[in-house]
Every structure is written in structure tokens, then in C-alpha cells.
Amino acid sequence: ILPYLSKYISSLIIISFLAFMLLFAGVGLASIRVKKDTTDDYLVAGRGMHPALAALSAVSTWNSGYMFIGAIGFTYVMGYNVIWLAIASTLGQLVAWMWLYKFIQEEGHKRNVRSLSSLVGDKAGSPEAKLAAVLSVLFLSIYAAAQLTSGGKALLVMMGWSELIGILIGFVLVVAYCYAGGIRASIWTDAIQSCVMIVGSMILCWIALGEVGGFSGMNSGLESQDTALTNIMPPDLMFGFSLWVFAFLLGGLAVAGQPQVVSRVMTLGSEKDRKQAMVWFFVWQTPFILLMTFVGLSSRVLFPKTDSFDPELGLPMLAMDTMPAIGVGMILASIFAATMSTADSQVLACTAAITDDIKPEWREDHKTTKKVTLVVAAFATAISIGGLYVPGGDSVFKLVVLAVYGLGSIFVPLLIIRWMGYKPDSTHTIIMMVSAFTAVILWSLLPAVMDWKAVADADGVFPSIPGMGAAFAAHFIMNAMRTPDVSSLGRYNWPDRKKIGTFAAAIIIPFAGLEATYLVTAPDSLDTSGPAPDSMWNLTVEFEPHFEEQVINIGDESTESFQFSIPADAVGVSFHLNYSESNEGGIGSQCDNVESSYDDTNVPSEFRVMWNLQNITGQNCGENLLGGIATWNGFVQTNTYENHQITIAELTVEKDAGEIIFDVTVDVNQATPINGDSGEEITLMMRYNTLVSYDLTEVE
Numbered sequence: 001i002l003p004y005l006s007k008y009i010s011s012l013i014i015i016s017f018l019a020f021m022l023l024f025a026g027v028g029l030a031s032i033r034v035k036k037d038t039t040d041d042y043l044v045a046g047r048g049m050h051p052a053l054a055a056l057s058a059v060s061t062w063n064s065g066y067m068f069i070g071a072i073g074f075t076y077v078m079g080y081n082v083i084w085l086a087i088a089s090t091l092g093q094l095v096a097w098m099w100l101y102k103f104i105q106e107e108g109h110k111r112n113v114r115s116l117s118s119l120v121g122d123k124a125g126s127p128e129a130k131l132a133a134v135l136s137v138l139f140l141s142i143y144a145a146a147q148l149t150s151g152g153k154a155l156l157v158m159m160g161w162s163e164l165i166g167i168l169i170g171f172v173l174v175v176a177y178c179y180a181g182g183i184r185a186s187i188w189t190d191a192i193q194s195c196v197m198i199v200g201s202m203i204l205c206w207i208a209l210g211e212v213g214g215f216s217g218m219n220s221g222l223e224s225q226d227t228a229l230t231n232i233m234p235p236d237l238m239f240g241f242s243l244w245v246f247a248f249l250l251g252g253l254a255v256a257g258q259p260q261v262v263s264r265v266m267t268l269g270s271e272k273d274r275k276q277a278m279v280w281f282f283v284w285q286t287p288f289i290l291l292m293t294f295v296g297l298s299s300r301v302l303f304p305k306t307d308s309f310d311p312e313l314g315l316p317m318l319a320m321d322t323m324p325a326i327g328v329g330m331i332l333a334s335i336f337a338a339t340m341s342t343a344d345s346q347v348l349a350c351t352a353a354i355t356d357d358i359k360p361e362w363r364e365d366h367k368t369t370k371k372v373t374l375v376v377a378a379f380a381t382a383i384s385i386g387g388l389y390v391p392g393g394d395s396v397f398k399l400v401v402l403a404v405y406g407l408g409s410i411f412v413p414l415l416i417i418r419w420m421g422y423k424p425d426s427t428h429t430i431i432m433m434v435s436a437f438t439a440v441i442l443w444s445l446l447p448a449v450m451d452w453k454a455v456a457d458a459d460g461v462f463p464s465i466p467g468m469g470a471a472f473a474a475h476f477i478m479n480a481m482r483t484p485d486v487s488s489l490g491r492y493n494w495p496d497r498k499k500i501g502t503f504a505a506a507i508i509i510p511f512a513g514l515e516a517t518y519l520v521t522a523p524d525s526l527d528t529s530g531p532a533p534d535s536m537w538n539l540t541v542e543f544e545p546h547f548e549e550q551v552i553n554i555g556d557e558s559t560e561s562f563q564f565s566i567p568a569d570a571v572g573v574s575f576h577l578n579y580s581e582s583n584e585g586g587i588g589s590q591c592d593n594v595e596s597s598y599d600d601t602n603v604p605s606e607f608r609v610m611w612n613l614q615n616i617t618g619q620n621c622g623e624n625l626l627g628g629i630a631t632w633n634g635f636v637q638t639n640t641y642e643n644h645q646i647t648i649a650e651l652t653v654e655k656d657a658g659e660i661i662f663d664v665t666v667d668v669n670q671a672t673p674i675n676g677d678s679g680e681e682i683t684l685m686m687r688y689n690t691l692v693s694y695d696l697t698e699v700e
Helices: 002-033 039-047 051-066 070-111 127-159 163-181 183-212 214-225 241-257 259-265 271-302 311-322 325-358 366-387 397-419 426-449 464-482 497-521 641-651
Strands: 536-555 558-566 570-579 593-599 609-611 622-630 638-640 658-667 679-698
Touching (some): 002 163, 002 183, 002 325, 051 259, 051 271, 051 325, 070 241, 070 259, 070 271, 070 311, 127 163, 127 259, 127 325, 127 366, 127 426, 163 325, 163 366, 183 214, 183 271, 183 311, 183 325, 241 259, 241 464, 241 497, 259 271, 259 325, 271 311, 311 325, 397 426, 426 464, 536 570, 536 641, 536 658, 558 570, 558 679, 570 593, 570 658, 638 641, 658 679
Antiparallel strands (some): 536 638, 536 679, 570 679, 593 658, 609 622
16 A cells, blocks of 8 residues: 555645646746837836835745755754844845845936946946956856756655756746746746745644644754754854854845846836835745744754754755645745746846846847847756766855855945945946955855865855955055045045044944853854765765566467566666567567566655666567666765765665566567467566665765
């Protein structure tokens, strides 16, 4: 009964997933009815989008798969002190919505610009706008590729489909959304996705809390693993508590530097629309953050930390273990759709940057604009697929962080000084952008290159502080050297020394007290044993092969069944059909026709990978590979620790025994009419491997 039940549940998950994906796609395609064939409608929806739709789209695009995967993993590792990320980041986003988005909206309307890169220069197509556009296209393409890969991984983990299939499905959906109605289709789709995301999150959170025994059970479960998990103060911070939190604040402010989110603001028609959208954004996002926090904490209780468990898979595993099949399909569709919503938004943002700044002559050419969209989507897909064949290439977490903080550090300081009334020239702007981006790269990557301790991890400081700090430092230096008679604060003047001293004291004294409090109250070290997820390791695996062979004489036009039992400890199985023309008597011989068909109804669902499992028909004398099944999707020996842990989990997954049946029919052929041929002897062999051992060693 269990194999039948497992197969039934797997089918329900697929049906549920496809139903929700069809819902999302249908909403996006429905935008065709109201779209206009103009570039302005394609990229900014004619600046007439409803505030609620723009806000829900911004929630979906800004959070993407990060909230389902990355934030869950961070919460799993950090425990209660993740609340500082939620609070500080939300405050940063609030500042962006209240002031920077107001400036962006006003400038976009006044100057009729449609891309964030156009706002950093006095005119579209200027040298600084071109540089900003190139950086946007490069890193948004990488970011979009990461989203496609994330969608592929979600399908691999929860449904056993290959990552390549997931990536290609994502490419088709992204292009379909974009071509159907441009940013209007993207926003409509995002809005319905946000609704499904919040409903699915509420259901999953309710179930998760029930599984751990409510809030009290969650708290006791966390404390039993590590008391630091239930302390709101993080342990062992390298640069102190204040900078740690301030980096999150600037990370939230960086939302104003993400072209794919800013494009939503540019679709709003008035100041009133922006204020309404701001309310919608936080009313929708805040409970979503809280729900995901409780899910992440519950997953830590249900799946205690081990070397073989990837924290970022906490939510998918929680859904599969606790929710009915239709709920698993909904969660999977939400994860997949969230990554797609960000990917199509990034592709459209790249399109706007190219047509408005890199090639302004294409600005009003609607057909060329759509071609640019297709090329950008194909480029992002090529990056994503290429990463599958490079050791560690599909682990794009660091590149995503680099793109987000790089773009935030490039654009936010420039937006702030322009909002203050300062008008930097091309040289000034370019030096600020280069300084910001260089600082982010050095802060993120130099420690790894030099074999130093990482400074941008959870116990360090995220790159927002060095990136934006370098940009502002470049601004003040350039202002002092080139335009000392102009206030570096634009329309504002620096206060006198006495006021500066008072202001500095008002900041330093509370922060000093906060740091002193942290030193006294900080918990002991959080258990962070275990390698970094993106560190490189060698995996060697030993299998033991087993063989089972069945031979049956099958008469002419007769059918016989070969039934193989699949042991519970098998991790990979292949099937081979072999026969020769051995029963024909007379003059010469001719190969008989053999037709096979298989029934995998009782194959355990843990065998998620089916490679070339096929039926044969025709004259096929000799050995015929019928394909096989496996719990794992293969691996390269040298890969990231995170990817190897996924492979190990697939190799060691627990499952029931199962069976597979092959029906074989023989239709004899005769070389001459006088020959006799009563049938054929058919040999069908099953080869299966069981896991003996594996060894994981770090690359030196």
C-alpha cells in the first residue's frame, strides 16, 4: 500500500504545483487585454499602476526566493537575534519609501526617465548613466541567473526534476510574462503571487508551531539545543553590536538602489499613489517577515543542526514533512514563482537600462526593446545553465549578495546627495560609483583570496557599510578638492563646530553605552561548528554493485512480465534487455521484433531521478539499456560543502522497498518462409548499487 500511497501523493504535489503556476501565468497573460504597444507602457506601465498592485509586486520582487530560502537559513543559524535584521532592515526600507522614493518618483516624472541608471546623471545616455547601466545589466543578469537556479533547485529538492528543467521552465515563464505585457504583466503576476505567499506562509506557520508545541515548545526546543539561540543579543561579533545592526539598516535602505524594485515606484502616477503604495507595502510585508521568522525557528527545532543538514532547506523540508500534498504544491509554487517574479523584473530593469542609457536611440523602438528583453533573458539563462557544469557554479549566494550590496552602494549615496540638492558632474559621479563598488568587492572577496577570516559573514559586518562609506568618503574628498565653494550637503550648510560636537556626542555616548551593555550581556559563542557552505570539498563515494537476472522464453505474439523487487538500500538502479536470434531454424535468420513497456507505479518516490527510462520496440538484437532510476542526480568530486551535503542527503535518504514491472512482447521474423521460429529467449537484468561509504575532505 505504501508505494501506491507515495506515488499518489507525489502526483497530487505535481498537480497542485502546476495548478498554481497556471494561475500565476494566466494572470500575467491577462494583461494583454489592457496593454498598449508602446515602450513607455512596456517599461513603466504608462505610469498609471494602482498603488496596491505596485506595492504587492514590490513585496514579491524585493523578497523573492530569499525570504523562503536565505532568510530561513539565517534564522535557523542565528535564533532570536535575527529580530535585529527584521527591525533594522524595515526601518531602512521605511526611510527609502518616505524620502528617496519620493525623489525618484518626482525626478522620473519631471525628466521622463524609466531606469534608475538615468537618475544618476543630468541626462540619459551621459557617461555616468552608461556606467551605471552597464553595472546594472551585469549584476542584475547574474542576480536573475541566481533566481533561475534557485527555482531549479526548488524543483529538484521537492519534486526530483533536474535543475536544467527548472531553469528552462523559468526562462519560458520570464519571457512569456515580459512579452505578454511588459512590466504590467510582471506586476499583475507578482500581486497574485504575494497573495499566495502570505496565505501559504500563514498555513505553514500554523502547522509548524503546532508541530513544535506552540511558542513555549519552540522556545524550550531551541534552548535545549543552544541557549544562545534564545538570546536576542548575538555572540562574538567582530566589530561590535552597533555596526552589526547599522549594516542591516543600510541594507534596508539599499532597496532604493535596486532597479527591479525602483521600477515599481516609477509606475505610480502621483504622490498620493506613492503614499498609498507605501502603506500597502509594509502592511503586507511585515506579517510575512514575522511568519517566516517563526517558520525558520520551528525548522531549527524540528531539524536539529547536523553536518548533513542544509539550513536553507528548512522550509521545503518542513512543508514536505507536515503539509498535505496540495499545500506542498502551493509552497513549491510560491518559492518558484517568487524567484521568477524577481527574475522577470530584473530582466525588464536591464532592458530599461540598455534602451535608455547604453543605446538611447532604441528608446522608442518597441520591437527592438522586446528583442533586448529576449537577449537579456537568454544571457541570464546561459549563466545559470553554465553554472551547473562548473564545480560550485550553481552556488550563487555570494554573487547575489555582491549584486545587491554593490548596486545599493552605487546608487543610494548618489540618490541621497542629489535629494539634498548637490549636483555632481560626470567625474564626481563615476568616482563615487567606482569607490563604492570596489569597497564592496574587497570587503566581500579579499579575505577569501588572502585566506583571512571572513568579515562579511553573520558575525562580521555586511558590505553595505564599507560600500556606502567609500562612496560618501569619495564625495566629500571630491567636493573639497574640486568644488570647495559648494556645500557638500547641497542646499544645506554644515553646522558650526559646537553643534557638530554636540551632535557627535549625542551619537557616540548612546552607542558607547550600547556597546558596553553588549559586552556585559552577550551570550557565549553560538555553536557555529561546521564548514562554510561555499567552501570547497572533495567527495568520494564507494558503491557496491548487485545484479539480478531473469530469463524467459516468450512465444510468438506472446507477452510475459518481468518483476523486479527494488531493495530499500538501493540508491541507483539500471535495467538491461538482451536477446539474440537463437530459436530460428532453417536457412539464415532474422532478428525478431521485441516490444517492452514498464510500470513504475510501485517505485518509491525517493527515486526522484529517472534517466532515460524508456520502452523499446522493433528489431533490437543485442543489449539494450532501458534506463534507470536513482535517488541522487550525480555529482562532481570537487564542489561546495553545501552542494555535497545535498548529494549526501540524497544518497542516505530512508525509503521503503519497491518494485518495477517490465512487460515484453515478441513478434517473430523469419529469414525465409520455410524457417521455423517459435519465439525468443529474453534476458532482462537489473543492476543496482548500494552505498558502502563516503568520505568528505576539504580542498587545501
